[in-house]
Amino acid sequence: MYNIKERDIDLCMHKGVVWIITVGNELLIGRVVNTNAAWLAGKLTFLGYLVKRILVVPDDEDDIVESFRDGLKRADVVISTGGLGPTPDDITNLAFCKALGVEPVVNEEALKMVKEKYETRGYPLTPERVKMAKMPPGARPLPNPVGTAPGILYEAEDKIAVLLPGVPREMEAIFESYVEPLLKSRGPPIYFAEKALVVKGAPEADVAPIIREVLKLDPRVYVKSHPKGYEVEAPFLYIHIYASATKLQDAENLVNIALDKLIQLLKTRFGEKIQISIETGR
């Protein structure tokens, strides 16, 4: 069995805390489910970052300004989605400037990107289109391979802010092309691994002391049960085990050790009464 000796990093203290700010009234009236936040959170976790907050805020300047200010104070990386397009309520780039206390400027490189997109079809450069090229001085536009509004990258004093469009396929394309490589090179040297256990026949409240026992193994391991059945009548648990470590091998070993321990304790406690199966991957 792999021997875990090193506790070389306090994962709670590591550089690489992220806040995700998702902007849009459609999320606050329940019209749209926030799949953007989940997608980004998954990506960031596997990149070794620790997502500490996801915020959903309305298309309102004060709310957006406030959340950027909070995020830049509390996190190392702030990533927003939504509000970069041409409509009147697309104001995230302007609110971000306000949060920084600077006047927005038309970024020439961004303007060129926007112009090229429209000119190919003979569309003129209206004020709505020029707005999409506005950002803080010193920011860098991120090309949008599938849409028109560029993303925005802003770095200052050890902090990184990334503004992405709200359209999922545009957000994902910009993230994968430009943000992921950057965050990978800058991020903490931390790797994430996970497995899940499906357990039928054991009530969550009786599994709780076993999970507490497994959690004692190592502070880098996390185990959480999610009830999917009916606690008393037909208990059915989905137990998620994950770990973060400075080597991928360590993270995977930690997960496997915790998984073995969990299965062993479950079998000792419940014997033949329960059915167990292991799930890997997402």
Added chain:
Amino acid sequence: MYNIKERDIDLCMHKGVVWIITVGNELLIGRVVNTNAAWLAGKLTFLGYLVKRILVVPDDEDDIVESFRDGLKRADVVISTGGLGPTPDDITNLAFCKALGVEPVVNEEALKMVKEKYETRGYPLTPERVKMAKMPPGARPLPNPVGTAPGILYEAEDKIAVLLPGVPREMEAIFESYVEPLLKSRGPPIYFAEKALVVKGAPEADVAPIIREVLKLDPRVYVKSHPKGYEVEAPFLYIHIYASATKLQDAENLVNIALDKLIQLLKTRFGEKIQISIETGR
């Protein structure tokens, strides 16, 4: 045509601002999509409430305490999901007490609910199960018709806090049985109506000035476009129109007036180049 005269309420100032706090590491590592928040936000919107923030916080006492304190300061109603179960990381009820500055007590009514659930199957009342009955003094347990952890209702100084489990079917059942009737009776007399327009062939940036025009009709109307196609190559917009008013009839009329105006302006601007269809309901 219906004549809109009354602007009897400033909807931004209305009582009934809600913050939703969703607790769970699984949401921050992107393992689970936050469907609970979307479901609650939809319900609350149709009940006349204004959801101003959705927060996702980890299973960490400090983070949960902080968000309850912020929420109780800034909103009229705070609703949380997650962290009411029997496992070690289910600490929302205890963190809520800390946010209020009170010691948790075992609520006898809640303990009876928990006890009954388990006793029917001969399960003993372990410390993990007793924990689910802990709440602030003066709080009211909300029976869980499909699970074991009761919800928690707490009222003080014109504020309402509701703590719900994270398992969607339990959260929904408690909300519909106990929270919805309460919020309906206490809430602002505001009604919500919506329709959507699907527009093919018009780029979002050219529709933006038209939306700005429609928004001038009435401050109670909101119009937002969501690009679903490719802005330049194959533009395809989903335009959502909604309104809130003190009478359902007014809200519906506002939506219809805005919709008519929108269609008229789109046809004038784009003529035969575009295809339009109306969608009702969610």
